[in-house]
Amino acid sequence: MHIQSILAITDLSARGHRTVRRAASIAAAHGALLKIMYAPMAFAGATETGAHAARHLAGLAIEMAEGFGILVKKVDDLSGRLEAIAQEARWCDLLVVGDARDPCTLAVFHGQPVARLLRAVRKPVLVARLDAATRYRRILVAVDLTDASRHLVELAWAFDDTAEVELFHALNTLHEGKLRYADVSDYTIKSLRHACARHARERMLSLSDSSTARRNRVVSAIGQGDPARQATVQQQYSKAELLVVGKHGHSAIADFVFGSVAQRVLKWSVSDVLVVPRGSGFSLPAHAEPATQGALPPALRQ
Structure with a gap:
């Protein structure tokens, strides 16, 4: 990812x-224009x-330029x-926003401000929560082991070349319940689980080897269970300051229900x-959600 323009x-x-x-x-690290x-x-x-907003923005622009x-x-x-915002975002490479929440009742149905913004733009969106005094020392990338994950990994490498990158994948265990409901033996389920884990390790190795320049600075981990929950747990465990995840362009209703x-x-x-939305240049395949698909070996996928 070559960042030339950032919209904050x-x-x-x-x-x-x-x-x-x-x-x-980030603009200073990449030599980018900040808007x-x-x-x-x-x-x-x-x-x-x-007039008040214009004065504050002008002062803030001078402060950032000088600082x-x-x-x-x-x-x-x-x-x-x-x-x-969506119109202006069309001409930038990265959008940076805060995570303030809207207390309005309608936000329950339409989504919080960041969720609405993610549906409106097709650019990588950085949701900033931490103090910006230091650069990212560790970046965690939630991958689903499909080819699209390689784009997320490359983006993380390019985002901050001083950070250590950790790849994380959560094995989806939902299919095990279906197999038990179908009276599949525990032995078969355990064998499938081991096959999935072996396939995941091989794919993680392939992803970590995709950049020889960064190979010695990439680590990987595999969890089991809900991918979103496990990714956030791993982020806290590894003390990563940045978590990279892909997203599809769901509607407000789909996001609310599912x-x-x-x-x-x-x-x-x-x-x-x-968050890297589908269609941002680092798109995800239409059938896969980050860290939920791709855990099964090819012969076992439906």
């Missing part, structure tokens, strides 16, 4: 200032007056609406999260 969204609060600082630190745009996290329209030695521009559109791995990771994780 701020509501001009202390939280929003932290988000902009994270974006500025700063005002929007309240509810994305329902501006709450600051135009990080980068080129910074403020976006003139101060409407604060989701459509305006949820998604990315959506649940955002809910449970305490680290920064980089």
Whole structure:
């Protein structure tokens, strides 16, 4: 991933200032242009007056430019609406936002601001939670072992070349319940479980070998169970500051009823999260959700 332009969204609060600082630190590392745009996290329209928001953005742009030695521009559109952000995001390589939650009852059905933003844009979105005083030392990538996972791994390598990268895959155990319901023997189920684990280890090795320059700085781990839950547990265990996960372009209704791995990771994780939507240039296959498919050996997949 070659980052040339970054769009940071701020509501001009202390939280929003932290988000902009994270974006500025990434821009400095990549020699990228930083654009700063005002929007309240509810994305329902501006709450600051135009003149007030413009003054704050101008001051923030000067502060980031001087503090990080980068080129910074403020976006003139101060409407604060989701459509305006999606339009501006079309011309950037990375979108950086905070994780403020909307207390409105309608957010239960339409999704929180970040979820709505992820459905509206097709760019990698970094949800910044941690203080930006230091660069990422460890990046955890949730992979599903399909070819699409290679794109997520390459993105993580390119995102911060000083960080150690850890690949994580959770073996899906849902099929075991179906097999037991069909009276399949415990021996057969255990054999299948071992075959899945062996296949996962082989695929993880293949993914970690895809960049010889970073091979000695890539580690991998395999869990078992719900992929979103296990990824967040592994993130906390390994103390990774950034978790990378893919996402499909579900509708609001589908996200509300079924949820998604990315959506649940955002809910449970305490680290920064980089979400890579399908169609962002690092797309996922139409049939697979990150860290849920691809655990079965090819001969056993349906």
